[in-house]
Amino acid sequence: MIEVKNLGKNFKKKIAVDDVSMYLDEGESVGLLGPNGAGKSTTISMISTLLPPTKGTVKYNGKNVLKEPEELRPILGVVPQEIALYEELSAYENMSFFGKVYGISGKKLEDKIQETLDLVGLKERQKDAVETYSGGMKRRINIAVALMHDPEILIMDEPTVGIDPQSRNYILEMVRKLNRERGLTVLYTSHYMEEVEKLCDRVYIMDHGQIIASGTKEELKSILSNEETIQIQVEETKSEFRDLLSSQEGVNQVLEDEAGYNLIVSKGEQLLGEIFDHAKQANIKIIGIHVKTPTLEDVFLHLTGRKLRD
């Protein structure tokens, strides 16, 4: 449906997107995952024809959308990272405005507004000004306006950043329904691994303007099929303990966070004894320890040596 080849964008000397190739098939739910500054928003702005690329092509059903944007635009809904609503207007008025921009009017417009408000769960609050909404409600209306023209493809740029868990779950569930029940093709941008794991059939992992891995969740996790992660919770972290862990045979990577350490180790390594010995030597108190099967977060860590949310 959409095919992106060797897409790149420079802002003066800054390379925001270096080389991105990806595709979207009809009905798929695809994740674009990457840390802050990876180039996600720049990539989707180019796919949405809002930003001209420095190099590369975007094709929709074989046609170059950079030359013929009018083919793609009407069937595309874009939910921007920044909330783009008229704050002093109500949800109803915002939706009516954006619906009219897309040429919908009369009863069709009214029906579409009510149907979409129902979908985002804000029917009761539709007459209130957007400025009185919570962050999560604004996000939901931001999505609603992108759905007013019944797009076939929905591109969402980090739609759940900075909102409460309840709104977040609501949005995730909604996107899943749109994809599974209505057959909407979804490109979902996020730096939350769990969201992409829940929602998406296929994932692209992006870092420093490039796609560094892609595939189904299973394919990506199989990168780590020979490794597993050991989580160690400690009372307080200590560089001596970290150094001991790093030099331990069988430990491929050590990552530190507030709770303690994550070790990526070769599968089947029996390291628990050694870990406790090192803890004793460094005078560290271990509160909890467990071995877990790899997540996409671990895949990212493995590929880049960094955590996604650094």
Ligand SMILES: Nc1ncnc2c1ncn2[C@@H]1O[C@H](COP(=O)(O)OP(=O)(O)OP(=O)(O)O)[C@@H](O)[C@H]1O
């Ligand atoms: N208009 C611009 N002018 C100059 N540099 C830009 C511009 N837009 C983006 N960049 C730079 O390009 C890089 C990629 O930015 P982009 O917004 O695409 O990343 P992102 O993956 O969406 O990050 P985030 O998760 O923070 O939204 C960043 O280093 C950013 O500073």
Ligand SMILES: [Mg+2]
């Ligand atoms: Mg962004």
